[in-house]
Amino acid sequence: MFEVRSERDLTRVEPIVRKCVSWALRYRWRSITVAAGAMPQSISHLPVYTPTPLRRWDLQLWQRVWDLGIHYADYGIAHPGAAGAAWRPMPSLRYTHDEVWWIYRWPQGKTDRPAMYDLCNALVVSDHWHPEGRDFSWGDHQIAARAEGVGGPGNASNWHAWATSHHLAQVIDQIQRSGHADLRSNL
Template structure:
């Protein structure tokens, strides 16, 4: 890990669902931000089967990937293709042909065939992999995980020095969660943090699974407990990971025609905007939502220049067509979030 005084700026590792909104946001990154962000994508399952899920993922990456950006790829939710073979190998082969670098994600409980496939995928792409500890339901366990790490990397034929360690604590939803999780992370890093990893990341997520119970026609603050956790660990200087503006769990089918809404990131909170539809129907009340946003004290001083997402929100505040839908709102909110977090990491003492 870096020196506590911070000779190097912490890097950002957002864990993203491989959906259109997230890819739209990533494809609009400013050039200066490409070297500061390391997105880790979870491949979404598909109703058409895992092979189609892999093809859809490759297509989205090819269309959105900024030059020079390496993607972490986690196939936990779509592990094998329609023929029962590891999907990560198929994705790695396809993206290698297009010159898009990836880093496969290894879980310690993966079957041996999956571990071996991750090793093959890594050797196609800079010989780099990501070891991801923890799950949505289980904390990392340094005593049990140490031999599992050695075994997994032996099967994958990858050295520790070529691996990034992601300590994923899943959902943190309260100050009590933050305190408990901090102790777990410190224990993990005390035991496993000095093995020569390429980097160490602490990841967690604090966005609730649904916002449908929140008030309408006003902005509601929700604490960014994931950011608070990372700040509590500043003396260890890990890189920062979160789930952007999404809940850590893979979502099911969303509600059809959701109310105009926006998840907008500020220093310690998200501001959740939900606006009732007006008499004209449709999504025109999103214009009113954006007018409230740009008049708020959490609208950035850079205004529309802050990110691509903010430029779109400023456009909507001027009532210029069109107001978008759920995919666009997710894309614009994610774009702002990515820019906001990278700004925080560049100047952590200001937040």
């Protein structure tokens, strides 16, 4: 379903999903998966030094149509389109929580201390840091280490890997908590 980023998109896409699944159920598919993405193509318009929630509209789509017995898939912490041009972004994390992603953006200051350490510290002391903390996923372990000033600050590829690791663990945990674990996710 590509990009679903608003209530309007959900209202438009849900009947399409239901129609497509109805068609697919007439055949002997081993499984049916609906995938959608909700992350914007760019987060550069979001404020800095302030965690900003973005709704996980892709998850809400699945919650509306899970009664069809479909599998869940998403584009993780990325926009469903092609990646943009390579450039050096400011330190940022896209941290998946139950209904939102928390977007953290910290510009590099004039000090020698990399901003990623302060960004990670802000995340680990927040209300939306996972209760299992560093033990929740490999990515959470990496974030907690940076919050303590351990290890290098990483780069955009590292930040993406840390956030993706957390996202995968969060989605699995959410599906298990939802009581729909039998509707496996396609991660």
